[in-house]
Amino acid sequence: MPSLKALHVLFVFLATIFAMVVGLYALGELAAGAGRAYLMIAVLSLSAAIALVVYGGFYLIKYRDSGWF
Amino acid sequence: MPMSKVLPFSLEPNIDENELGNARLGMWLFLISELVLFAALFVLYLQIRGHADEWPRGADYLDIPAGVLSSAMLIVSSITMMLAWNAARERKRRRFQTTLGLTILLGTAYMVIKIWEYQVKLAAGLMPSTNFFLGLYYTTTGVHVFHALCGVLYNAYLWGPGSRLWDKRPVRFANQVELAGLFWHFVDIVWLFLFPMLYLL
Numbered sequence: 001m002p003s004l005k006a007l008h009v010l011f012v013f014l015a016t017i018f019a020m021v022v023g024l025y026a027l028g029e030l031a032a033g034a035g036r037a038y039l040m041i042a043v044l045s046l047s048a049a050i051a052l053v054v055y056g057g058f059y060l061i062k063y064r065d066s067g068w069f
Numbered sequence: 070m071p072m073s074k075v076l077p078f079s080l081e082p083n084i085d086e087n088e089l090g091n092a093r094l095g096m097w098l099f100l101i102s103e104l105v106l107f108a109a110l111f112v113l114y115l116q117i118r119g120h121a122d123e124w125p126r127g128a129d130y131l132d133i134p135a136g137v138l139s140s141a142m143l144i145v146s147s148i149t150m151m152l153a154w155n156a157a158r159e160r161k162r163r164r165f166q167t168t169l170g171l172t173i174l175l176g177t178a179y180m181v182i183k184i185w186e187y188q189v190k191l192a193a194g195l196m197p198s199t200n201f202f203l204g205l206y207y208t209t210t211g212v213h214v215f216h217a218l219c220g221v222l223y224n225a226y227l228w229g230p231g232s233r234l235w236d237k238r239p240v241r242f243a244n245q246v247e248l249a250g251l252f253w254h255f256v257d258i259v260w261l262f263l264f265p266m267l268y269l270l
Contacts, residue, residue: 001093004250008151015144018261025269
């Protein structure tokens with residue numbers, strides 16, 4: 001059975017896609033004339049996507065010896 | 070044919086000292102059953118939406134910034150959960166208590182935001198019976214909040230009375246934290262699909 005490490009890596013991958021989708025959605029709303037809150041959501045979401053990629057890489061390197069199953 | 074040729078057996082006891090194998094299998098089987106529950110809710114949503122003449126945008130009824138904030142809390146809480154598991158394995162008690170405590174706080178904050186969202190909607194007369202969209206919103210997020218509550222209670226148990234095992238059986242305790250982490254990650258992954266479906270589409 002997959003360990004928590006395996007599920008965590010899947011989670012980080014999905015969360016990265018999620019953050020990108022939310023960021024792009026907010027940019028779309030902004031282009032359609034939505035308020036400043038959407039600018040903040042876009043910036044924070046896209047920054048979170050980058051942060052998650054960095055975190056995921058860091059995590060994989062640090063715990064490369066830990067088992068997947 | 071001698072029986073030993075048919076049914077191989079060993080005199081060695083087949084005991085998993087720290088019970089990880091069986092417990093992890095049990096948790097995964099449980100998570101698969103939970104996945105079926107949420108899959109049924111997703112299919113229900115798609116069926117109703119597919120047959121509806123018109124469907125509101127999520128932003129018409131729901132508070133997108135509040136939803137994004139609660140999503141961020143859940144994402145961070147999964148990372149702190151992972152840090153708690155690593156701290157338990159590395160026998161760093163203070164770090165374990167801090168990171169698991171943060172996980173509990175973030176999970177609680179998520180539920181508080183959800184309840185606040187419910188209150189605002191109900192005060193505005195937006196009931197589950199108002200339309201199919203709101204009916205599905207209350208049902209799916211309600212089931213999810215219930216799971217988040219279970220996860221928070223599970224983590225709170227490990228943070229409090231369950232941590233008795235920290236000194237007595239450290240490996241087994243770390244394994245229990247892993248099982249709680251599997252459940253918490255499942256709850257968060259479900260939200261990663263639920264949020265876009267309800268709020269963004």
